Amino acid sequence: MPSQTHPIDPVRYGTEPAAPARPIAAAPSAVLSAVDAHAEAAIALLSDLVAINSINPLFPGIDRAAVIGGETRCTDLLGERLAALGAEIHRVAPDPERTNVVAVLKGAGGGRSLILNGHLDTVAPFTPERWISGDPWKPTLKDGRLYGLGSTDMKGGLVSVVLALQAIRAAGVRLKGDVQVHAVVGEETMSHELGTSAVLEAGFTADAAIVVEPSSQPFPLSVAPVSAGNFNLEITVRGRATHAGNRGAAIRPGGEGASAGVNAVEKAILVVQALQTLEEEWGQTKSHPAFPTGFFSLVPGVFHGDAGVPSVGYMADKATVGYLVWYPPGDTADAVKAEIERHVGHAAALDPWLRENPPMFDWKSNWPVADTAEDHPLVRTLVDARAAVLGPIPRGRRETWSLNAVTDASFLEAKGIPTTVFGPGNLRFAHAVDEHIEIQDLVNGAKVLALAILGWCGVAD
Ligand SMILES: [Zn+2]
Numbered sequence: 001m002p003s004q005t006h007p008i009d010p011v012r013y014g015t016e017p018a019a020p021a022r023p024i025a026a027a028p029s030a031v032l033s034a035v036d037a038h039a040e041a042a043i044a045l046l047s048d049l050v051a052i053n054s055i056n057p058l059f060p061g062i063d064r065a066a067v068i069g070g071e072t073r074c075t076d077l078l079g080e081r082l083a084a085l086g087a088e089i090h091r092v093a094p095d096p097e098r099t100n101v102v103a104v105l106k107g108a109g110g111g112r113s114l115i116l117n118g119h120l121d122t123v124a125p126f127t128p129e130r131w132i133s134g135d136p137w138k139p140t141l142k143d144g145r146l147y148g149l150g151s152t153d154m155k156g157g158l159v160s161v162v163l164a165l166q167a168i169r170a171a172g173v174r175l176k177g178d179v180q181v182h183a184v185v186g187e188e189t190m191s192h193e194l195g196t197s198a199v200l201e202a203g204f205t206a207d208a209a210i211v212v213e214p215s216s217q218p219f220p221l222s223v224a225p226v227s228a229g230n231f232n233l234e235i236t237v238r239g240r241a242t243h244a245g246n247r248g249a250a251i252r253p254g255g256e257g258a259s260a261g262v263n264a265v266e267k268a269i270l271v272v273q274a275l276q277t278l279e280e281e282w283g284q285t286k287s288h289p290a291f292p293t294g295f296f297s298l299v300p301g302v303f304h305g306d307a308g309v310p311s312v313g314y315m316a317d318k319a320t321v322g323y324l325v326w327y328p329p330g331d332t333a334d335a336v337k338a339e340i341e342r343h344v345g346h347a348a349a350l351d352p353w354l355r356e357n358p359p360m361f362d363w364k365s366n367w368p369v370a371d372t373a374e375d376h377p378l379v380r381t382l383v384d385a386r387a388a389v390l391g392p393i394p395r396g397r398r399e400t401w402s403l404n405a406v407t408d409a410s411f412l413e414a415k416g417i418p419t420t421v422f423g424p425g426n427l428r429f430a431h432a433v434d435e436h437i438e439i440q441d442l443v444n445g446a447k448v449l450a451l452a453i454l455g456w457c458g459v460a461d
Contacts, residue, residue: 034167035446042163047139049074049155050148056121058189068097071185074120075101078183081162085169092202094194102204103181111176111458115209117408118158119187122150123431130433147436152425156437157212160424163446177457180204187408196408200415208378208418211409214425220441223382224403225420226290229369231325234362235271239264241307241317261315262353265305268319271359272300274347288328291402299324329371370409372418374400379420385451389444
């Protein structure tokens, strides 16, 4: 169980000599020790949340009836805890069976307001029998980690918020600005209109926001004010189905050609190859200082092709490739779309069949970029709070980073609220077997959040 402010671990936090820290206001030690004092209760709360199956009912392959209500049980439980800290509790539920909870802690006045946002839906676990406990909903404490579905993504983040607010209250600190906790549903399927955006449209806005998703890269508890945009794209190519025995006539020199049959699978491979070329080009043309080299990419994650029956006795009539496209802040979604369509179009023009039967694009969804300036006062407040708890970032390294995933920060920013991601947990273990969170990380995260809340909202006399 954690007790002291965590020293920098050279293995986890980098080995370069530390850069001199900017002057930081002395850490209010009463708040930091109150975080330690309440840590055990916070872990119990996280265990209770993990034990509730709150799979997003719109998640692919999930039967809504089997999981509906789990998200609401989680948001209600969190609301209860925040009500006990003196928060007003509001409920926003465009889908009456999926309730968002907003907890408002009124400040004394004269300070900046802050939203702390997190989602309580989870993805579906795969191969539950391979989990350490044999059950993703059985919270298991082992070696300083809490295992269970949603522990990192991101019930742990919201628990660190409760812990931070509890510590501020226990230390007898009164804030100037209001704090709102938005405990939302629907994030894992981009259903922001049922979750984060619905809450904002109900009038719960503020001067700035922190989304407490696991910001673990490159260091634990990184400050991540930018994230890439992404597209979910499906490209379909038609063929001309026929018996597999016609292949020679269809493709060999001197043969009949397309009238004897066209294999859509191989035509779709031409599309994949074209986009691999574009992806290589992006390695040179698309970059951003906060992102790892080569991050912006075109990822083919799904490939289906057949003649309408799953048999190799045919040439395929139709093939579909599903892509996840990552593009940088600074590029517009429309420009990226046009670039991809143009590139595939040029490749198609070189093939007699695709020239006549061009690939079809289905742009299924666009998750917009998040892009708050690294010198925004909220970002600086978090950077300084992090340094006060964990020590400065190693010399020569950036103080802020990208989040290599998408979050509701994009939808908060779309409503004009400057937002950064910062939270405990490890993205590597999100959406994975044996998802877990390090307790020390959760406690450190709560300490940084507590100091950031004090710094941003201000302390009343
Ligand atoms: Zn998440």
